[in-house]
Amino acid sequence: MDSEDDMHDANDAESVDDDFYSGETAMDSDDGDAADYEFIDNDSDDSNDLVSHRSQQNYTILNETDIQLRQEDDIMKIASILSISDVAAAILLRHYNWSVSKVNDEWFADEEKVRRVVGLLEEPRPLPNAKELTCGICFEVYPCDSMSSAACGHPFCVTCWQGYISTAINDGPGCLTLRCPDPSCGAAVGKDMIVSLASHDDREKYRRYFLRSFVEDNRKTKWCPAPGCDYAVDFIVGGGTFDVTCRCSYSFCWNCTEEAHRPVDCDTVSKWIMKNSAESENMNWILANSKPCPKCKRPIEKNQGCMHITCTPPCKFEFCWLCLGAWADHGERTGGFYACNRYEAAKQEGVYDDTEKRREMAKNSLERYTHYYERWATNQSSRQKALADLQQMQSIHLEKLSDKQCQPESQLKFITEAWLQIVECRRVLKWTYAYGYYLPEHEHAKRQFFEYLQGEAESGLERLHQCAEKELQGYLNVEGPSKDFNEFRMKLAGLTSVTRNYFENLVRALENGLSDVDAHGGTSRIGGSRSLGAGSSKGRTSRSKGTSARSSGSRNIDDSVHWSCEYCTFANAKSATICQMCQQRR
Amino acid sequence: MTDSSVSSRKVLSKIATNRLQKELTEWQINPPSGFTHKVTDNLQRWVIEVNGAQGTIYDNEKYQLQVDFPENYPMEAPQVIFLHPAPLHPHIYSNGHICLDILYDSWSPAMTVGSICISILSMLSSSTAKERPEDNDRYVKNCRNGRSPKETRWWFHDDKV
Numbered sequence: 001m002d003s004e005d006d007m008h009d010a011n012d013a014e015s016v017d018d019d020f021y022s023g024e025t026a027m028d029s030d031d032g033d034a035a036d037y038e039f040i041d042n043d044s045d046d047s048n049d050l051v052s053h054r055s056q057q058n059y060t061i062l063n064e065t066d067i068q069l070r071q072e073d074d075i076m077k078i079a080s081i082l083s084i085s086d087v088a089a090a091i092l093l094r095h096y097n098w099s100v101s102k103v104n105d106e107w108f109a110d111e112e113k114v115r116r117v118v119g120l121l122e123e124p125r126p127l128p129n130a131k132e133l134t135c136g137i138c139f140e141v142y143p144c145d146s147m148s149s150a151a152c153g154h155p156f157c158v159t160c161w162q163g164y165i166s167t168a169i170n171d172g173p174g175c176l177t178l179r180c181p182d183p184s185c186g187a188a189v190g191k192d193m194i195v196s197l198a199s200h201d202d203r204e205k206y207r208r209y210f211l212r213s214f215v216e217d218n219r220k221t222k223w224c225p226a227p228g229c230d231y232a233v234d235f236i237v238g239g240g241t242f243d244v245t246c247r248c249s250y251s252f253c254w255n256c257t258e259e260a261h262r263p264v265d266c267d268t269v270s271k272w273i274m275k276n277s278a279e280s281e282n283m284n285w286i287l288a289n290s291k292p293c294p295k296c297k298r299p300i301e302k303n304q305g306c307m308h309i310t311c312t313p314p315c316k317f318e319f320c321w322l323c324l325g326a327w328a329d330h331g332e333r334t335g336g337f338y339a340c341n342r343y344e345a346a347k348q349e350g351v352y353d354d355t356e357k358r359r360e361m362a363k364n365s366l367e368r369y370t371h372y373y374e375r376w377a378t379n380q381s382s383r384q385k386a387l388a389d390l391q392q393m394q395s396i397h398l399e400k401l402s403d404k405q406c407q408p409e410s411q412l413k414f415i416t417e418a419w420l421q422i423v424e425c426r427r428v429l430k431w432t433y434a435y436g437y438y439l440p441e442h443e444h445a446k447r448q449f450f451e452y453l454q455g456e457a458e459s460g461l462e463r464l465h466q467c468a469e470k471e472l473q474g475y476l477n478v479e480g481p482s483k484d485f486n487e488f489r490m491k492l493a494g495l496t497s498v499t500r501n502y503f504e505n506l507v508r509a510l511e512n513g514l515s516d517v518d519a520h521g522g523t524s525r526i527g528g529s530r531s532l533g534a535g536s537s538k539g540r541t542s543r544s545k546g547t548s549a550r551s552s553g554s555r556n557i558d559d560s561v562h563w564s565c566e567y568c569t570f571a572n573a574k575s576a577t578i579c580q581m582c583q584q585r586r
Numbered sequence: 587m588t589d590s591s592v593s594s595r596k597v598l599s600k601i602a603t604n605r606l607q608k609e610l611t612e613w614q615i616n617p618p619s620g621f622t623h624k625v626t627d628n629l630q631r632w633v634i635e636v637n638g639a640q641g642t643i644y645d646n647e648k649y650q651l652q653v654d655f656p657e658n659y660p661m662e663a664p665q666v667i668f669l670h671p672a673p674l675h676p677h678i679y680s681n682g683h684i685c686l687d688i689l690y691d692s693w694s695p696a697m698t699v700g701s702i703c704i705s706i707l708s709m710l711s712s713s714t715a716k717e718r719p720e721d722n723d724r725y726v727k728n729c730r731n732g733r734s735p736k737e738t739r740w741w742f743h744d745d746k747v
Contacts, residue, residue: 136696137660138601139608156696163601164695167661181696183688 059235059254061247062221064211067232071214074100082107087190088120090210094176098218119179119188125153135160136182148197150180152187161197165189169202173209225257226250242266251427263510264431272434276373293317294324308466322375369437376433383426389469390419397476406481414493418468421496421503425461428503432457435510446517453506460502464495494579596657598630605660606630609698618703630655632699633669642711649673651706652682653699663693665734666702674716677709681726683735684709685719687742690735 062070077100078089089103095118096102106114115122127133133147134140137160147155156164160181168175178189191210195203215221215232224231224246231246235254242255243262251260253269261269295317308327311317318327394416402409432454439447471492475482482488509516563572563586565579572579577586598606606629613623622635632653638644650669656662666689668682677685688697688705719725729735 138605139612140604154696159601160695163658163661167658167695181694183692183694183697183701 058240059233059244062232078103087192090191091118091188098214119186121151124151127153127155150187150189152180152185154180154182165194165197166202169206176213225252261431263507264435268438294319372433372437376430379426379430386422405485418492418496421500422465425503446514449517457506460499464499467492467495599657602659618700620707621703639711644710660695665736675713676719679722679725681729685740690740
C-alpha cells in the first residue's frame with residue numbers, strides 16, 4: 001500500500017509524453033491499488049449509468065448520489081466478503097480510509113487484532129440479566145427494557161445515549177468512530193444505533209459526515225475545490241496528468257488542488273503563489289489593470305480580451321497593451337504580427353524606445369519579476385474576461401447571430417469552441433510566465449527557444465481572439481445574412497484547431513523541460529528555427545510543432561511538401577494555391 | 587482569574603444536577619481515599635483536598651483541586667485545575683492547569699469526579715521528579731486572560747508519569 005505514494009511520483013516527464021487528451025486509464029500499473037480499483041470496476045456496472053465515466057479520462061466526477069452509491073457498494077462488498085453486517089463493514093472501511101483491499105488484507109492477516117483495534121466484538125454480549133439496571137451515566141435505575149447498549153452490553157438509558165450521541169455528532173466527524181461510553185470498553189457504536197437514537201437534525205449531520213468521510217478520508221477522491229461546488233472527483237493515479245475538469249467547469253490540479261497549471265509543475269506553482277503573495281505589497285497592481293495611452297497619456301482600463309488596444313477618439317492610437325508600442329510595429333520585428341513577448345530580445349537589442357525603458361527595468365530582480373507577474377496577471381484577467389464573454393456569447397449573442405445569419409444554433413458551435421479554446425490558451429499562457437520566471441537565466445538556448453515558442457503561442461492566440469471577438473462583431477451587427485459567413489466559419493474553426501494543436505504541443509514541450517534543446521546541441525538548431533520564425537510567418541507553426549512532437553512522428557510537417565497559410569497557419573499541401581482552411585490565397 | 591468565566595456560565599441542567607447529587611451522595615458514603623470534599627452549597631463548583639500518597643514524593647503534602655461543571659455535565663467534561671500553589675509535576679503547570687487526557691479529549695460521560703481524582707492521584711504518585719513542564723512559562727503566559735485549560739489543544743505524549 002505504500003506504493004500509492006510512489007505512484008504519485010511516478011507521474012513524471014515520461015508519462016506526459018503520451019497524448020493527454022487520449023490518455024488511457026492506467027489500471028495495470030501497480031499491485032495493491034490496482035486490486036482496489038478492480039473491485040470498483042468489476043462491480044460498478046449499475047452505478048456507471050449515473051456516473052459520467054468518460055473512457056479517455058483517468059478520473060470520474062461524482063455527485064452526491066454517485067458517492068453514496070459507491071459507498072454503499074463498497075460496504076456491501078466488504079460485508080459479503082467478510083460475512084459481517086453492513087454496520088461492521090462500514091466501521092472497518094472507515095478505519096482503513098475506505099480502501100476495500102486494505103480491509104481485506106488486514107482482516108485476513110489478523111482478524112482478532114483488527115476487531116480489537118476498531119472495537120468490533122466477535123460475539124455481542126446481551127444486557128446484564130436483571131429486571132432493573134443502573135444507567136452508567138445518570139446513575140438512575142431503569143427497567144431493563146428501557147436500556148440499550150452497544151455490542152458490549154454496557155447498559156445506558158435512552159436519554160443518556162441520546163445525549164452522548166448528540167454531543168459526539170455536534171463535536172464533529174469524530175462521531176464516526178464513536179465508542180461505548182464505558183471508559184474501560186472500546187466497543188464501537190455503529191451507524192444503526194446512532195441513526196435510531198439521534199434527532200432529525202443530528203441524523204442529517206451524521207449522514208453528511210459519513211458521506212464526507214468517503215471522499216475526504218479516501219486517497220482516491222477529493223472534493224472539487226471550486227467555491228460552492230458539491231462534486232467530488234475520483235482519480236486514478238498513474239496515468240496521464242493531474243489536470244481535472246469538474247462538471248462545474250472548474251479545472252484544477254488533482255495533486256495540489258490549485259487551479260490547473262500545466263505546463264508548470266506543482267512545486268513551481270506553489271513557489272510562484274508564495275512569491276506573489278509576498279511581493280503583492282510591493283507590486284503596483286494598477287499596472288496590470290490600467291495604463292496610460294502611450295500617445296495621449298489618458299489612463300486606459302482594458303475591457304476587451306485581446307492585446308490590441310485602440311484609444312478612444314479623438315486619439316484613436318492603436319497600440320499593444322503589453323509593450324505599449326504602436327500596433328503598426330507589431331509585425332516581423334516583434335517576431336510575428338501579434339507577438340509581443342520580446343522581453344529578452346528587448347533587453348539584448350535595445351531596438352525600440354520602449355526597450356530602453358525595459359532594459360533599465362530589467363536591472364533588478366523585482367523588475368524582472370514584475371515583467372513576468374504583469375503578464376501572468378494580464379493573461380489571468382484576459383482569461384476571466386474571455387470566460388465572461390463566452391457566457392455572454394452563449395446566453396445572448398449566439399441566438400442573435402443565429403437570427404441574423406439564418407443559421408441554426410447547432411451550426412454555431414464553432415464559436416463556442418473557439419471561445420473555450422481562448423479560455424484554455426489564456427490559462428496555459430498565464431502559466432508560461434511562471435515557467436519563464438523560473439527558467440534559469442544562464443540557460444540561454446532554452447530561454448531563447450522558450451521565448452520563441454511563447455511568442456508564437458501569443459501571436460496564435462491573439463489571431464484567434466481577434467477573429468472570435470472583433471471579426472465576429474461584423475456578423476452580429478448586420479441586417480441580413482452575410483455572404484462570407486461560411487468563410488468566417490472556416491477561418492475561425494481553422495484557427496481554433498491550429499491553435500489547439502499548437503498549445504497542446506507547447507504544453508508538452510515545456511513539460512519535457514524543453515529537452516530538445518539539450519538533445520540537439522541547442523543553439524544552432526534553435527537559431528535555425530528562430531530565424532525561420534522571425535524571418536517569415538510561413539512555416540512557423542509546423543516548425544515549432546516539429547520540435548515538440550518527437551514522440552509522434554506523424555505530426556512532423558515537412559516544409560518541403562507543405563506550406564503554412566499566412567492567415568490561419570494551416571499547413572496546406574504544396575500543390576494547393578488557396579488555403580484549405582481559410583480560403584486565402586497563398 | 588477563572589471566577590469571571592465561571593460566573594458567566596449557564597446554570598446546571600436538570601440532568602447535570604441529578605447526576606451531581608448522586609455523585610455527591612456516593613462520595614459521602616464512599617469517598618476516594620486521599621481526597622476530601624470541602625462542603626459548600628455550590629453544586630456547580632467542587633473544591634477537593636488532595637493528600638499526597640504515602641511513599642511518593644508528594645507524601646504529606648496537601649493540594650486543592652477545583653472542579654467546575656458545565657451546564658450539560660456529564661456529556662461535557664468538567665474543568666479541573668489545581669488551586670495555587672499547584673504541585674510541582676511535569677504535567678502540571680504553575681497556573682494549576684493539568685495535562686491529562688481524560689479531562690479533555692478522552693472524557694467519557696461514564697466517568698465521575700471520583701474517577702478523575704483517582705487518575706490525578708495516580709499521575710502524582712508515578713512522578714519521580716518535582717519539576718514543571720518544559721514549556722511552563724510560555725504556556726502560562728498564553729493563559730494570562732483566564733483562559734480555561736479546556737480551550738487548550740493538548741498533546742498527550744507521555745503515559746509514564
